[in-house]
Structures are given as structure tokens and as C-alpha cells.
Amino acid sequence: MKSCEQRLPLGRTGTCKGSVQVTRFARPAARPRGSQSWRNGLWLNYSLPPPVASAPAHTARQLVSCRATSQVAADSSQKDDIDLGKLLTGEGCIDWFNQWYPVAFVRDLDKSRPHRFVLLDIPLVIWWDPNAAAWRVLEDVCPHRLVPLSEGRINESGLLECGYHGWAFNSQGRCEVVPQQGKSDSPRACATAYPAAERQGLLFVLPRPLPPALQPSGAANSGQLAEALAEAAAAESRIPLVPELEEPGGKWVSQDVFRDLPMDWSTLMENVLDPAHVPFTHHISMSNRNTVGAYDLKLTSPLSERGFTGSWKTGPRAGRLGPQSTIFTSPAFMRNRLDARGFSALTVVYAVPMRPGKCRLINRNVIRFDSPVPRLLFGLLPAWWSHVSAHVLLEDDQIFLHLGEEETARRRAGGLSHSQVCYMPSQADTYVVAFNRWIQKYGGGGPFGGTDAGYAEALGARLSRTQLLDRYSQHTESCATCQRGLKQIAAARAVAGAVQLASGAAALFCAAVGAAAAAAASGGASGAAAAVPAAAVAAAAAPGGAAAAVGSALAALAVAVAGPYDPTGAGQMVRAVAWAVAAAAAALAGGRLEGLRRLFYEGVYPPPRNTKS
Known part of the structure; x- marks a missing residue:
């Protein structure tokens, strides 16, 4: 009976594809014996399961062996159109580990320290050499004691140094x-x-180790090295990019943001294909459910x-903005394009798979204006402000997507397809249906x-809910810009x-001087108390070195704060009010800044759609 293996995280047991039984195997360091080949990221085994072979900890991967049985789903009319034979042999399936994935915007990375990122369940460390x-x-x-290199540092020699x-x-x-030897x-x-x-402006990673000829232990001749370099260059040509950003003239403006989301890619x-x-999820924040x-x-x-590609005629x-086109490029790249009067806009999304139930959103909102004025205004905004403002849209649907994903997985655990657990009769679901068919078929x-x-x-x-709205751990902590x-x-x-x-102190000083002057003018206090500014000026005029300077x-400070001496005290009282207003304005600004600071740490609940009509 045929079997196939796919890379999966630890702890995976049970069944997959509904009628497929699962057994775990560790990927051997070298090709195992028997009639086997490695294709599309899968061990194809036509005889015995691959033996569990020891391998260095830094090269081992977890796999599963999936064996087909004769069981079929109860409602075959609702099943996705999948050729199980091709699925088992890997024919027609992409190799998930031979695709380029963006992991970060380079301007959001800190060159002074290493960064950890998990891609396809592979822990990676990103660092500036x-x-x-x-x-x-x-x-x-680290191959020594298997601790994370991301907890280390970039040392004075420009090497990535393990902290252990x-x-x-x-x-x-x-x-x-x-250091020890x-x-x-x-x-x-x-x-x-x-x-x-x-x-x-993005850092892309191919989650497949460097070819042997390019590895430090590789013993390649010049021909092999040249071939490896040529293959590497050819591989880079497959990086999924946005052609509009390559156009000369720089008319396209991109607002970029990333966030690690508590949901599967x-x-x-x-x-984003829906x-x-x-209009309903993002009511008020960007759309209107009444339109x-x-x-x-x-x-x-x-x-x-x-x-696949698609179009939305209305x-x-x-229909106020005109038709919209959509392109889904496997495995994790999507773009919408809208050409309206006066501008064109792209919504670009990379859904980067980190591990089951977690992904990194790489989002680019790319706009081309016919007028240079909007481009100038976009350039004036600080980069971190576009990050903070984008969180509101992401949190509009983050809570119910996290919960809905859990329910979908629970229902599909029995072997049902996506179309069997979700009822999608509308033409509005065209892209979602096509995407799920692509997942199963290719x-x-x-x-x-x-x-x-x-x-x-x-x-x-x-x-x-607090964890789902945690902006700091999902973005700010990893973003040098923020x-x-x-x-x-x-x-x-x-x-x-x-x-x-300072303003509060100045207000109190002016009020005290004004009150003393007013009291003196009415005969209720000694003139000495009222004449503080005048006495200070007289003292400054007297000879005496350092004391005179002080x-x-x-x-000078007293005059600057309280103004020229007014025997009635009215002038100082006006100054006291002005300084009090300045102190209040500073306090208000501090409060607003504190509110802005909190936007980097946590989201707001309930979302705007639930608070406004």
C-alpha cells in the first residue's frame, strides 16, 4: 500500500485527510534504504516505512506517514474534488519548503541584535552580518547545547555569538x-x-538549507560552486513580488505593516480573499454596512x-470605486487591484505560515495618486503611525476568526472537507471556495x-480576549520602527x-507675588513682601561677584516668570492664570501621549462596529 510523508510538528497523531491514518517518523539525515525518493518535500515510499534514523539535532524534521483506507466520507457529493492517488504520491502538489516567504520588512528589523522567527515550524534567527x-x-x-542563537548577540567581529x-x-x-578550544x-x-x-524592502527566506556546495563544510569544485550559485540565482527569480513597485517614477506609495496573528495562515x-x-466586520473603521x-x-x-485569478465586476x-481584480499566487500571496478615478490601489497580503494556528501577516497597501500632493502627505506621516492605525482593522475580525478556526478544526477532525462543514451557497464565496480547493488539490x-x-x-x-488584543507581543516587541x-x-x-x-511652579510663584502686592496695596501686609521682584532687581544691581551673578x-528669572512689577498685583495674577493654562495644556498633552503609548500595547474592545450605528 502506498504511503506518503509530510513534515509536521511534534505531537501529531490521529488521522489526516479524513480516511488517512497517521504514524510519526523522523526524517533521516540521508536517503534511507529501499525504493524511496524525496519529491515535493515528501518521502515517497513504495515498500516499507522509512526507518527511524539518528540525525544531528539541527537537521532532523518531523514527518508523518499517511496510509489510505477504504473509508469514504458520508456525503461524497459535498467533497472537494481531490485525487487521493495524486495526493499520496505527491504528484501535482507543491513543495512547501521550496517556496520563498517574506519574514520581515527590513526597516522594522534592528541591526544591533538577532531576531527569532518561526517559519513552517522551523525556528530561525535573523541577523545583520x-x-x-x-x-x-x-x-x-546552537549545535553545541541546542539553545536558541537568537538569545545571543552580534559580537565585535560581526559573528553571531551564542549567549550560552x-x-x-x-x-x-x-x-x-x-572559546573553550x-x-x-x-x-x-x-x-x-x-x-x-x-x-x-522585504526579507525573504527559502526554508531549505543552503545547497551542499554553498555550505561551510561543502567540498565543491569550481564547477559545482558555479552551478550552485546559478541555481540559487534561479531560485531567487521565483520570489513573489509586486510589479507595480518596480515601475519607474516612484508614483506608488506603500503603507506597510506586519503582525503575528493567533490564527492559521x-x-x-x-x-482577505473574502x-x-x-462592510459588516469593518463597519465604521473602513467601510459601511449600509452600503x-x-x-x-x-x-x-x-x-x-x-x-488562480478572479474579478469582481461591481x-x-x-460599485462607487469600480471593478476589482484579484490574484492568488501559491502558496501564500494575494493581491487585489482597484483602478478608480484619480487613484489606483493594491491590497497585498502575504500569509506566512509559522506553525499550526499562528501566522505572520505581511500587508502592503500600495496606492498611486495622479496628484503629487497626496504622496507628499503620506510621506509626512511617521512610519509607526501607519502600524498603530492598522491594528484597528486587524482587531475587527481577530477574535471571531480565532474562535471560528477552533470550531472548524473541531468539526473537520472527523474527516469532513471544508465544503462539508461550511455552507457557502453565494457567489460572494467564490474565492474562498477556490482557495480551499487549491489547498486540497495542490x-x-x-x-x-x-x-x-x-x-x-x-x-x-x-x-x-486580552491575549488576542495584545499588540505588544504580536507586533511592537518585534518592530524596530515601533x-x-x-x-x-x-x-x-x-x-x-x-x-x-515648571508651569505649575511658575503659576504658584506669580499668584504668590500678585497676592502679596495686592495685600500691600490695601495696607494688609508689609511692603517688603510685595516688593520681591523689585528687591531682586536691586540686589542684582549691587556689586559682589558670584553673589551678584546669582x-x-x-x-531675570523672576521678571521672565512674573513680568514687570505691578504694585496692584493684577499683572502677576494674569501671569499666574497664563502659567496655569500652560500647565494644564502640558498635562493634557501628557495624557494624550500616554493614550498613544498604550496603542502600542493593547487593542480596544468592543470594536467600532458594535458601538456605532
């Missing part, structure tokens, strides 16, 4: 420093390096391994396998606090 002046990616595992024992690695993963040339001392490329992709939810037009969506290309806002059920009982368990526990914004806000708050304190400074 000052020697190569480029971003590099290694597996986030100081082993240091170059961008190819070669261990250059072992010197340099180690053993291949076992190497960290696993992955191809990385910077394109259009497929849930995110379904959501225009019908926008709903026709959702006459249709596919304009056949479903294929590369994805378009958003009940995506092998997704990078983490089918939605069996083990998958539902791998999603983890349900998160609380970290700079927080520092700027902290500095502004410090200035506002100082102004509030007196002069105090006199």
Missing part, C-alpha cells in the same frame, strides 16, 4: 570561535544556514498549482497536513511632564 552588509538567516539552534558558551558563527553557519572544523559544529534575499488567506465581510452592492465574483483562470462600496492539505484530531490539538488552547516610536513618545512625555511641573540670574 556587518562583514557582508546583508541580512542572514540560520536555524535558531560563546560559540560564534559566520553567515554560512561555520563555527569560527569556540579555539576554532572547530567539524561539520557537527556548524549551524544550519538558509537562503535569504532582500527584495522591495489559511484562515488569514480565506479572510470581500463580502468588509452593500452585488458580489458578482468569478474566476478568470482555471485553478492550477500556481493559484467592486467595493456598491497544497497537500497545507504545510502542516490535514485537519485531523492532532491538528486541532496542535492549534493550542483558546486565547483570552520601538523607535515608543522612544519618541517617551521623550515627548518627559518634556510634557517637565513643562507641566542675584542677577534670579532677578
Whole structure:
């Protein structure tokens, strides 16, 4: 009986694809014996299951063996059109580990420290190599004691240094420093390096280790090295990009944001391929549920391994903005294009699979204006403000998508297809239906396998509302742009606090002087108390070195704060009111800055759609 293996995280048991039984195997370090081949990221086994072979911890991966049975779903008329034979052999399925995925906007990365990211359940460390002046990616595992390299630092030599024992690695993963014994040339001392490329302001990673000829332990001749470099260049040509950003003239303006979402990559992709939810989910924040037009969506290309294209004739806002086109490029890239009067707009989404139930949203809202004025205004906004404002839209649907994903996984754990658990009779669901058919027909059920009982368990526990709205851990903590914004806000708050304190003190001083002068004028106090500013001026005029200088400074300060002496005290009282207003304004500014600071940490509930008509 045929079997196939797919890379999956630890702890996966049960069934996949409804009628497929699951057994775990560890991927061997080398090709196992028997009639087997590695294709599309799968071990194809036509005899015995691959033996469990020992492998270095930094190269081992978890796999499952899926065996077909004769059981079929109860309602075959509702099943997705899947060729199980092709699924088992890997024919027609993409290799999820041979695709380029964006992991970060480079301007949001901090060059002074390493960054951790999980891609397809592979822990990665992203770091800036000052020697190569480029971003590099290694597996986030030190081969010595298997601790995360991301907890280390970039040392003075430009090497990635492990924080545990100081082993240091170059961008190819070669261990250059072992403080306890010197340099180690053993291949076992190497960290696993992955191809990385910077394109259009994004850092893309290919989650497949560097070819042997490009690895530090590779013993390749010049021909093999040239061939490996050519293959690497060809691989980079497959990076999914936005052609409009390559157009000369710079008329396209892009507002970019990322966020680590508590939902599967497929849930995110379904959501952004679904225009019908926008007026209701994003009512007030970006749309209006009272303006709903026709959702006459249709596919304009056949479903294929590369994805599909579609068009929406009516378009958003009940047709006010014109038609919209959509492209889904496998495995995780989507773009909508809208050409309206006076501007064109693209909504670009990369749904980056991290692990079951978690993905990174890479979002680009790209706009071209015919007039240069809007482009100028966009350029004046701080980058962190576009990040903060984008959170509101993301949180409009984040809570119910997280909960709905859990319910969908629970229902599909028994072997039902997406079309069997979700009733989608409307033309508005055209893209969602096509996407789920693509996952099953060409995506092998997704990078983490089918939605069996083990998958539902791998999603983890349900998160609380507070956790779902945690902006800091999902974005700010990993965003250098927002970290700079927080520092700027902290500095502004410090200035506002100082102004509030100084203005309050000045108001009290002016009020005291004014009250004393008024009392003196009415004969209720001695003239000495009323003549503080005048006495200070007289003291400043007297000779006396340092004391005279101090007196002069105090006199100048008193006059600057309280103004020229007014025997009636009225002038000082007016100054007191002015300083009090300044103190109140500073306090108000400080409060607003505190509110702005909180926007980097937590979202707001309930969403706007539930609070406004």
C-alpha cells in the first residue's frame, strides 16, 4: 500500500485527510534504504516505512506517514474534488519548503541584535552580518547545547555569538570561535544556514538549507560552486513580488505593516480573499454596512498549482470605486487591484505560515495618486503611525476568526472537507471556495497536513480576549520602527511632564507675588513682601561677584516668570492664570501621549462596529 510523508510538528497523531491514518517518523539525515525518493518535500515510499534514523539535532524534521483506507466520507457529493492517488504520491502538489516567504520588512528589523522567527515550524534567527552588509538567516539552534542563537548577540567581529558558551558563527553557519578550544572544523559544529534575499524592502527566506556546495563544510569544485550559485540565482527569480513597485517614477506609495496573528495562515488567506465581510466586520473603521452592492465574483483562470485569478465586476462600496481584480499566487500571496478615478490601489497580503494556528501577516497597501500632493502627505506621516492605525482593522475580525478556526478544526477532525462543514451557497464565496480547493488539490492539505484530531490539538488552547488584543507581543516587541516610536513618545512625555511641573511652579510663584502686592496695596501686609521682584532687581544691581551673578540670574528669572512689577498685583495674577493654562495644556498633552503609548500595547474592545450605528 502506498504511503506518503509530510513534515509536521511534534505531537501529531490521529488521522489526516479524513480516511488517512497517521504514524510519526523522523526524517533521516540521508536517503534511507529501499525504493524511496524525496519529491515535493515528501518521502515517497513504495515498500516499507522509512526507518527511524539518528540525525544531528539541527537537521532532523518531523514527518508523518499517511496510509489510505477504504473509508469514504458520508456525503461524497459535498467533497472537494481531490485525487487521493495524486495526493499520496505527491504528484501535482507543491513543495512547501521550496517556496520563498517574506519574514520581515527590513526597516522594522534592528541591526544591533538577532531576531527569532518561526517559519513552517522551523525556528530561525535573523541577523545583520556587518562583514557582508546583508541580512542572514540560520536555524535558531546552537549545535553545541541546542539553545536558541537568537538569545545571543552580534559580537565585535560581526559573528553571531551564542549567549550560552560563546560559540560564534559566520553567515554560512561555520563555527569560527569556540572559546573553550579555539576554532572547530567539524561539520557537527556548524549551524544550519538558509537562503535569504532582500527584495522591495522585504526579507525573504527559502526554508531549505543552503545547497551542499554553498555550505561551510561543502567540498565543491569550481564547477559545482558555479552551478550552485546559478541555481540559487534561479531560485531567487521565483520570489513573489509586486510589479507595480518596480515601475519607474516612484508614483506608488506603500503603507506597510506586519503582525503575528493567533490564527492559521489559511484562515488569514480565506479572510482577505473574502470581500463580502468588509462592510459588516469593518463597519465604521473602513467601510459601511449600509452600503452593500452585488458580489458578482468569478474566476478568470482555471485553478492550477500556481493559484488562480478572479474579478469582481461591481467592486467595493456598491460599485462607487469600480471593478476589482484579484490574484492568488501559491502558496501564500494575494493581491487585489482597484483602478478608480484619480487613484489606483493594491491590497497585498502575504500569509506566512509559522506553525499550526499562528501566522505572520505581511500587508502592503500600495496606492498611486495622479496628484503629487497626496504622496507628499503620506510621506509626512511617521512610519509607526501607519502600524498603530492598522491594528484597528486587524482587531475587527481577530477574535471571531480565532474562535471560528477552533470550531472548524473541531468539526473537520472527523474527516469532513471544508465544503462539508461550511455552507457557502453565494457567489460572494467564490474565492474562498477556490482557495480551499487549491489547498486540497495542490497544497497537500497545507504545510502542516490535514485537519485531523492532532491538528486541532496542535492549534493550542483558546486565547483570552486580552491575549488576542495584545499588540505588544504580536507586533511592537518585534518592530524596530515601533520601538523607535515608543522612544519618541517617551521623550515627548518627559518634556510634557517637565513643562507641566515648571508651569505649575511658575503659576504658584506669580499668584504668590500678585497676592502679596495686592495685600500691600490695601495696607494688609508689609511692603517688603510685595516688593520681591523689585528687591531682586536691586540686589542684582549691587556689586559682589558670584553673589551678584546669582542675584542677577534670579532677578531675570523672576521678571521672565512674573513680568514687570505691578504694585496692584493684577499683572502677576494674569501671569499666574497664563502659567496655569500652560500647565494644564502640558498635562493634557501628557495624557494624550500616554493614550498613544498604550496603542502600542493593547487593542480596544468592543470594536467600532458594535458601538456605532
